[in-house]
Structure formats: C-alpha cells, structure tokens
Amino acid sequence: DAGVIQSPRHEVTEMGQEVTLRCKPISGHNSLFWYRQTMMRGLELLIYFNNNVPIDDSGMPEDRFSAKMPNASFSTLKIQPSEPRDSAVYFCASIGLADTQYFGPGTRLTVL
Amino acid sequence: KQEVTQIPAALSVPEGENLVLNCSFTDSAIYNLQWFRQDPGKGLTSLLLIQSSQREQTSGRLNASLDKSSGRSTLYIAASQPGDSATYLCASPLGRSQGNLIFGKGTKLSVKP
Numbered sequence: 001d002a003g004v005i006q007s008p009r010h011e012v013t014e015m016g017q018e019v020t021l022r023c024k025p026i027s028g029h030n031s032l033f034w035y036r037q038t039m040m041r042g043l044e045l046l047i048y049f050n051n052n053v054p055i056d057d058s059g060m061p062e063d064r065f066s067a068k069m070p071n072a073s074f075s076t077l078k079i080q081p082s083e084p085r086d087s088a089v090y091f092c093a094s095i096g097l098a099d100t101q102y103f104g105p106g107t108r109l110t111v112l
Numbered sequence: 113k114q115e116v117t118q119i120p121a122a123l124s125v126p127e128g129e130n131l132v133l134n135c136s137f138t139d140s141a142i143y144n145l146q147w148f149r150q151d152p153g154k155g156l157t158s159l160l161l162i163q164s165s166q167r168e169q170t171s172g173r174l175n176a177s178l179d180k181s182s183g184r185s186t187l188y189i190a191a192s193q194p195g196d197s198a199t200y201l202c203a204s205p206l207g208r209s210q211g212n213l214i215f216g217k218g219t220k221l222s223v224k225p
C-alpha cells in the first residue's frame with residue numbers, strides 16, 4: 001500500500017487566498033484525522049471522520065476552516081480566507097480496525 | 113482533560129549508549145499510549161502502542177513501558193545509533209476513542225557517531 005497520500009507537499013500563498021489541502025487515506029481504513037503542527041503548540045487535532053462522517057471538529061480553530069470527506073478515499077481541508085497565523089504543517093492520518101494511526105508526509109503551508 | 117508532557121525537549125548521546133525517553137500523562141485512565149518517531153520534514157511513524165492492560169511492548173532495540181498509577185511511560189532505546197536521531201513523540205487518546213490523540217511536544221534525540 002502507498003500509505004496515506006497528501007497533496008500538495010508545499011503550499012505558499014498570500015493572505016486572503018483560499019487554500020485546499022487533500023488527503024487519500026489508506027484503503028480500508030475507516031477513520032481519518034486532520035492535524036496541525038506548529039513549533040509553539042505542537043501537534044493538535046483539528047477534526048476527525050469515522051466512516052466519512054465528521055465526529056469531532058472541536059479542534060477546528062474558526063469558521064475559516066472547513067473539512068469534507070465525500071467518500072472513503074478522499075478528504076479535503078479548506079482554509080478561506082487564509083491568514084499568516086495559519087502557517088504550519090498539516091498532517092492527515094488514518095486508522096483501520098487496529099488502534100495505530102498512520103500519518104501522511106504532511107503539507108507545509110506558508111501564508112505570506 | 114488529558115495532558116501529555118515530555119522532558120527533556122532535546123537529548124544528545126554518543127553512539128552505542130542505552131537511553132530512556134520519558135512521557136508523563138495526567139489522566140491515569142488512559143485507553144492506550146503510543147510512541148511515534150518523526151524525522152525532519154516528514155510525517156510521524158508509529159513505533160509502539162501499549163494498551164492500558166499491558167505494561168510493556170518491545171520491537172527490536174525499542175522497549176516501551178507503561179505505569180498508569182504513576183502516569184508515566186518510558187521508551188528505552190538500546191545500543192543507540194546515529195540513525196536513531198529524530199524527534200520522538202508520545203500520545204494518548206482523549207477518553208476511550210482513538211479520535212483525539214493528545215501529543216506531547218516530543219524529545220529531539222541526537223546520537224553522535
């Protein structure tokens with residue numbers, strides 16, 4: 001299996017622009033997670049889905065952030081409008097029947 | 113509310129040394145505890161997962177222990193190698209769901225040849 005796939009790997013955009021991050025979980029995994037990692041705050045869960053349904057979005061910082069999972073093999077995290085403080089590495093992870101989470105390589109977002 | 117702490121933030125050791133990384137958590141009613149490795153610019157790789165009913169797990173030169181009563185977990189690395197250099201993070205779920213993993217901020221390990 002190719003593991004969790006994220007795109008793009010790097011994104012540089014200007015403040016106010018819309019940013020869309022993409023994730024393809026491991027085939028057969030039924031839960032998907034979006035995390036954000038910064039030096040100051042470490043790794044934080046933004047939202048997670050179980051069987052394509054959002055279960056906990058309490059980590060989503062504000063209404064500018066939204067996430068969707070239209071099917072079992074694809075999810076998006078959208079920021080609109082983006083701000084410089086959104087600059088971070090965004091990780092997607094998935095989990096199957098076992099408890100171990102498998103992480104993607106991350107998307108490094110820079111908002112100028 | 114579960115809080116996870118890792119001390120020290122950074123550690124440098126000579127090659128061949130045995131070492132212990134520490135992880136503390138505030139809620140002893142944990143579901144499990146996981147140790148991850150993160151290389152620079154990369155995602156996280158799961159190393160070991162200890163269920164709440166277990167006391168330790170081993171994989172190769174790695175051994176992770178769990179002491180719920182004291183709120184501590186340790187990751188023991190035997191005969192360290194330069195390739196072990198990375199940031200090591202521990203994490204525990206909030207409650208019994210795997211949904212919300214609470215991470216420590218990690219210990220950055222450097223193994224000098």
